[in-house]
Amino acid sequence: MAAITLSGVVKSYGRVTAVHGIDLEIAHNEFVVLVGPSGCGKSTTLRMIAGLEEISGGEIRIGGRLVNDLPPRKRNISMVFQNYALYPHMTVRENLGFGLKIAGQPPAVVAERVAEAAAILGLAELLDRVPGELSGGQRQRVAMGRAIVRHPDAFLFDEPLSNLDAKLRGQMRAEIKKLHQKVETTVVYVTHDQVEAMTLADRIVVMRDGRIEQTGTPIEVFSHPVNTFVAGFIGSPPMNMLPARVSGGALRLADGTGIALPERLAGRAPEGAEVILGIRPDDLSPVGHGLIEAGQGAEVEMTVEIAEPLGMESLILSRLGGQEVQAKLYGPRFVAPGERLTFRIALDRAHLFDAATGRALEAG
Amino acid sequence: MSARRLKAAGLWVATFLLMLVMCLPGLWVVLSAFRPNREILAKPPIWVPQRLTLDNFGKIFGFGAEQVAIPVGSYFLNSLVIAMTSTVIALAVGIAGGYAFARFRFRGKNAVFLGLMLFRAVPGIALSLPIFMLWSWIGLINTRPGLIIVYVSLNVPFTVWLIDGFFRQIPASLSEAALVDGCTRWQAFWRIEFPLARSGIAAAGVFAFLTSWNEFALASQLTRSTASKTLPVGLMDFTAQFTIDWAGMCAMAVIIIVPALILTFLVQRHLISGLTFGGVKG
Numbered sequence: 001m002a003a004i005t006l007s008g009v010v011k012s013y014g015r016v017t018a019v020h021g022i023d024l025e026i027a028h029n030e031f032v033v034l035v036g037p038s039g040c041g042k043s044t045t046l047r048m049i050a051g052l053e054e055i056s057g058g059e060i061r062i063g064g065r066l067v068n069d070l071p072p073r074k075r076n077i078s079m080v081f082q083n084y085a086l087y088p089h090m091t092v093r094e095n096l097g098f099g100l101k102i103a104g105q106p107p108a109v110v111a112e113r114v115a116e117a118a119a120i121l122g123l124a125e126l127l128d129r130v131p132g133e134l135s136g137g138q139r140q141r142v143a144m145g146r147a148i149v150r151h152p153d154a155f156l157f158d159e160p161l162s163n164l165d166a167k168l169r170g171q172m173r174a175e176i177k178k179l180h181q182k183v184e185t186t187v188v189y190v191t192h193d194q195v196e197a198m199t200l201a202d203r204i205v206v207m208r209d210g211r212i213e214q215t216g217t218p219i220e221v222f223s224h225p226v227n228t229f230v231a232g233f234i235g236s237p238p239m240n241m242l243p244a245r246v247s248g249g250a251l252r253l254a255d256g257t258g259i260a261l262p263e264r265l266a267g268r269a270p271e272g273a274e275v276i277l278g279i280r281p282d283d284l285s286p287v288g289h290g291l292i293e294a295g296q297g298a299e300v301e302m303t304v305e306i307a308e309p310l311g312m313e314s315l316i317l318s319r320l321g322g323q324e325v326q327a328k329l330y331g332p333r334f335v336a337p338g339e340r341l342t343f344r345i346a347l348d349r350a351h352l353f354d355a356a357t358g359r360a361l362e363a364g
Numbered sequence: 365m366s367a368r369r370l371k372a373a374g375l376w377v378a379t380f381l382l383m384l385v386m387c388l389p390g391l392w393v394v395l396s397a398f399r400p401n402r403e404i405l406a407k408p409p410i411w412v413p414q415r416l417t418l419d420n421f422g423k424i425f426g427f428g429a430e431q432v433a434i435p436v437g438s439y440f441l442n443s444l445v446i447a448m449t450s451t452v453i454a455l456a457v458g459i460a461g462g463y464a465f466a467r468f469r470f471r472g473k474n475a476v477f478l479g480l481m482l483f484r485a486v487p488g489i490a491l492s493l494p495i496f497m498l499w500s501w502i503g504l505i506n507t508r509p510g511l512i513i514v515y516v517s518l519n520v521p522f523t524v525w526l527i528d529g530f531f532r533q534i535p536a537s538l539s540e541a542a543l544v545d546g547c548t549r550w551q552a553f554w555r556i557e558f559p560l561a562r563s564g565i566a567a568a569g570v571f572a573f574l575t576s577w578n579e580f581a582l583a584s585q586l587t588r589s590t591a592s593k594t595l596p597v598g599l600m601d602f603t604a605q606f607t608i609d610w611a612g613m614c615a616m617a618v619i620i621i622v623p624a625l626i627l628t629f630l631v632q633r634h635l636i637s638g639l640t641f642g643g644v645k646g
């Protein structure tokens with residue numbers, strides 16, 4: 001039960017700097033997800049919070065206590081590893097109770113807490129097996145059970161679901177969410193999967209190259225990405241990014257196609273500015289087949305190159321401004337390759353970024 | 365008969381011959397230990413033992429009618445003390461060193477490791493003269509510690525190398541999980557990593573023990589009396605100027621072989637029980 005504060009946290013491995021001064025406040029009981037591409041320093045950051053990695057600079061506080069120089073065992077956190085890291089020579093029961101036993105809890109207390117955790121995670125029948133006799137999902141649950149028995153101040157998860165198949169991942173995602181609701185604790189969760197990040201997080205921290213690009217609720221990060229990196233990383237399929245120039249009060253794409261300036265951003269894009277127009281596939285749909293068709297829009301003609309019907313919606317690959325774009329068609333309608341359709345761009349949800357810096361030209 | 369059957373039969377014959385060649389000397393030694401000298405030396409040779417006897421053992425242990433003046437008891441004790449002590453030390457060093465090589469990064473790690481392996485490549489006997497001179501200066505000739513030190517240095521490169529390999533197989537995340545679970549480094553090692561590397565440590569221990577237990581070349585240079593002579597060296601006591609007491613020698617050889625067999629048998633469970641690393645995703 002504690003807040004976690006990182007201020008100016010740096011990690012260097014010799015000449016390589018993996019984390020460049022991170023500032024992050026995680027509130028008590030908050031579920032924070034660190035997300036970013038491979039090698040961006042997520043694990044390193046998590047391991048510094050856990051105390052498994054020394055801190056090269058800055059401060060980490062857990063529950064107000066400076067923990068920079070405390071070993072992991074004095075931080076009262078627990079961690080779920082990507083490979084689960086269950087002790088192979090111990091039964092599930094011993095795995096769960098190990099931390100309590102080390103802490104010198106009497107056997108009765110250990111048994112009680114193990115039973116409690118086993119009940120929460122549905123492990124009761126597995127208690128006498130060893131990890132080698134468990135399936136991936138069961139191991140995952142034991143790893144989580146081992147984390148909760150000690151009633152720690154915070155849970156740290158490092159890509160806990162990446163070794164599971166897609167279906168199981170969905171299930172475990174829901175279980176983690178349930179667990180967090182049941183066991184009120186601060187959670188720091190690392191993943192490179194933006195879907196996991198969106199679905200689990202109270203707050204998402206998008207990282208790149210050892211720096212935080214943006215912090216915010218899933219909706220904030222999705223709706224108001226601060227730059228092209230975040231815009232491209234969050235959301236699936238990814239946002240279409242079309243280079244354009246502001247000319248005559250409108251946007252002109254590379255091939256000369258004209259598109260009205262989003263009204264919301266008009267004041268932000270001066271005449272002659274080089275920008276990038278960001279449109280999510282959901283905001284680029286054949287007229288009459290869009291998600292929300294109110295508000296400012298612009299219509300463009302495009303030829304369908306590939307259509308991927310998914311049932312209630314289809315993903316359409318096409319070209320706009322001389323560039324491949326993805327669009328979405330809502331409703332069970334068949335589209336054939338080569339079909340020429342009028343698409344509507346939901347301009348009130350479009351984004352503009354400075355072409356040089358990649359920064360969002362946000363209103364307000 | 366099909367070609368496959370023929371091949372299988374051929375393999376059996378080959379295996380049998382190979383085993384025969386390998387086992388025959390051993391078998392002869394063991395059998396001879398229970399036969400009177402007369403029968404061993406008989407000409408033409410008597411292949412099938414006529415009469416088995418424990419006289420040879422009685423003789424070398426100083427029971428029974430006939431006695432030889434060979435202090436087998438002292439030799440046995442020397443062998444045991446020297447082999448056990450050097451094994452324990454070589455294992456301790458091997459565990460510490462193997463763990464360090466497997467887990468820590470430090471300057472000159474590769475060079476040290478290579479040096480250790482190269483040292484193992486030097487035949488021990490090539491060092492016998494320098495060791496002899498050194499030991500005689502510092503008074504370690506014909507002492508148990510003198511041999512123990514030699515055997516430890518002979519065994520350490522091997523134990524370090526073998527145990528390093530076993531620790532390397534254990535994912536670092538296991539001990540990290542233990543650290544987060546509340547262990548000190550020391551506890552994490554003893555409760556998690558040590559039990560998981562146990563089979564490797566047992567294997568290293570057996571090999572170290574057998575090396576020390578069977579070593580002859582260096583021991584024959586560095587020992588000369590009951591104060592430190594080991595069993596293999598003591599074996600030479602049976603060769604007098606004109607005669608060799610084959611029966612006694614074979615009986616003693618059995619005494620050397622048996623503890624080695626017993627030890628190997630005791631730890632074989634650890635040697636063959638491959639560890640299942642089910643705790644981490646494979």
Ligand SMILES: Nc1ncnc2c1ncn2[C@@H]1O[C@H](COP(=O)(O)OP(=O)(O)OP(=O)(O)O)[C@@H](O)[C@H]1O
Binds near residue numbers: 017037040043
């Ligand atoms: N022991 C190390 N020595 C040198 N560099 C390291 C070390 N560990 C990590 N790094 C570097 O630090 C950077 C961040 O690594 P980190 O493991 O935190 O990435 P990550 O965001 O967790 O990536 P992934 O999604 O692949 O797990 C990487 O560029 C990596 O090469």
Ligand SMILES: [Mg+2]
Binds near residue numbers: 042043044
């Ligand atoms: Mg990682």
